[in-house]
Amino acid sequence: MAIIDLLYQKLARPIFFRFDPETMHEWVMGCLRWARPVKPVLRSYFRIDDPRLAQEIWGLHFANPIGLAGGFDKNALLPDFWDAFGFAFFEIGTVTPLPQPGNPKPRLFRYPADQALVNRMGFNNDGCEAIARRLGESAARRGGPTAVVGVSLGKQKDTPADDLARVIRDYQTSLEALYPHAGFFVVNVSSPNTPNLRDLQEAGPLRQLLSALKERLASLDSPAKPLCLKLSPDLGDDAVRQAVDVALACGIDGFIATNTTNQTGSRESGGLSGKPLRPRSTEVIRLIARQTGGALPIIGCGGIFTAEDAIEKLQAGAWLLQLYTSFVYEGPAVVRNLLRGILELMDRQNLSHVRDWRP
Numbered sequence: 001m002a003i004i005d006l007l008y009q010k011l012a013r014p015i016f017f018r019f020d021p022e023t024m025h026e027w028v029m030g031c032l033r034w035a036r037p038v039k040p041v042l043r044s045y046f047r048i049d050d051p052r053l054a055q056e057i058w059g060l061h062f063a064n065p066i067g068l069a070g071g072f073d074k075n076a077l078l079p080d081f082w083d084a085f086g087f088a089f090f091e092i093g094t095v096t097p098l099p100q101p102g103n104p105k106p107r108l109f110r111y112p113a114d115q116a117l118v119n120r121m122g123f124n125n126d127g128c129e130a131i132a133r134r135l136g137e138s139a140a141r142r143g144g145p146t147a148v149v150g151v152s153l154g155k156q157k158d159t160p161a162d163d164l165a166r167v168i169r170d171y172q173t174s175l176e177a178l179y180p181h182a183g184f185f186v187v188n189v190s191s192p193n194t195p196n197l198r199d200l201q202e203a204g205p206l207r208q209l210l211s212a213l214k215e216r217l218a219s220l221d222s223p224a225k226p227l228c229l230k231l232s233p234d235l236g237d238d239a240v241r242q243a244v245d246v247a248l249a250c251g252i253d254g255f256i257a258t259n260t261t262n263q264t265g266s267r268e269s270g271g272l273s274g275k276p277l278r279p280r281s282t283e284v285i286r287l288i289a290r291q292t293g294g295a296l297p298i299i300g301c302g303g304i305f306t307a308e309d310a311i312e313k314l315q316a317g318a319w320l321l322q323l324y325t326s327f328v329y330e331g332p333a334v335v336r337n338l339l340r341g342i343l344e345l346m347d348r349q350n351l352s353h354v355r356d357w358r359p
């Protein structure tokens with residue numbers, strides 16, 4: 001085990017895990033803001049650059065397949081930092097038009113024996129204007145993007161899910177505010193923590209929402225920036241197929257599989273992430289890849305802790321990967337370790353590029 005993993009897992013993590021998870025998350029984010037001067041040192045240690053890992057997707061350069069999943073940096077507090085930990089892309093949000101506090105605390109829980117988290121945050125965020133301003137300031141500071149920026153869009157908690165005109169307006173408002181700063185957008189209709197949000201995965205509302213957003217994107221730019229749909233692992237196989245059909249008919253550019261599951265068992269209620277989510281999220285990737293014939297990018301997300309987990313998702317049809325929970329459990333070297341493991345397995349299997357694992 002490398003010294004940095006040892007330090008995190010034997011020293012830092014046991015201390016962190018004595019405190020409330022959300023308080024600790026905020027504390028770590030605060031410390032990282034002060035750590036800007038040492039970013040080059042972190043970058044030189046944590047980053048693995050190898051042409052066998054790089055891909056051009058939607059005309060964007062992804063230096064490796066691994067990104068930071070939605071929800072970690074909801075408010076774009078550290079947009080110029082994530083590449084220092086090796087991430088090739090990160091997803092801001094989920095963003096709503098207006099700031100909102102989210103659900104009452106406590107709302108984030110650790111389950112170390114399962115290497116899992118349960119959250120019921122409820123789209124707490126600073127609203128699209130503040131987040132757009134931060135992304136703009138960060139781009140000016142660093143003089144250009146260092147990692148691809150994804151922006152996750154959601155609806156305001158008090159917007160009724162069955163008032164489609166208002167729902168669409170919510171997504172469009174954030175899309176327009178964040179447009180200059182996004183490499184790609186994600187439609188989040190799969191969080192279990194906003195009442196009835198997941199009803200928007202049904203064919204009728206999904207068609208209207210996606211068509212409206214694709215139309216808006218086409219009116220803003222040519223070629224339009226890509227729009228992805230993030231799906232829930234709790235949809236049955238037929239419901240996944242139906243959502244994919246609708247999304248394809250609307251001209252969707254990619255999928256994220258998956259969000260958290262509401263099947264939390266005897267744990268707190270909310271959305272379960274981490275190890276227990278791995279098999280179902282991989283199954284959903286496989287379903288989407290079969291239905292799209294591998295023609296559209298899929299971002300695989302859910303329980304990726306090891307290089308083998310990553311490769312399982314690539315073999316199921318993922319083009320890119322995202323993680324959240326393993327960053328908490330494995331620590332700052334998680335991307336480095338994953339990429340080194342992936343390169344090692346690539347050598348052993350005589351593969352020349354990370355895309356060669358795709359079916």
Ligand SMILES: Cc1cc2nc3c(=O)[nH]c(=O)nc-3n(C[C@H](O)[C@H](O)[C@H](O)COP(=O)(O)O)c2cc1C
Nearest residue numbers: 069070071093094119259273274302303323324325
């Ligand atoms: C505390 C927390 C907050 C999250 N917030 C969001 C969010 O705002 N939007 C979103 O699309 N996904 C959110 N997610 C889900 C993650 O993006 C990801 O889909 C899920 O955690 C599965 O990946 P993992 O097993 O690597 O954590 C959140 C996850 C956690 C743990």
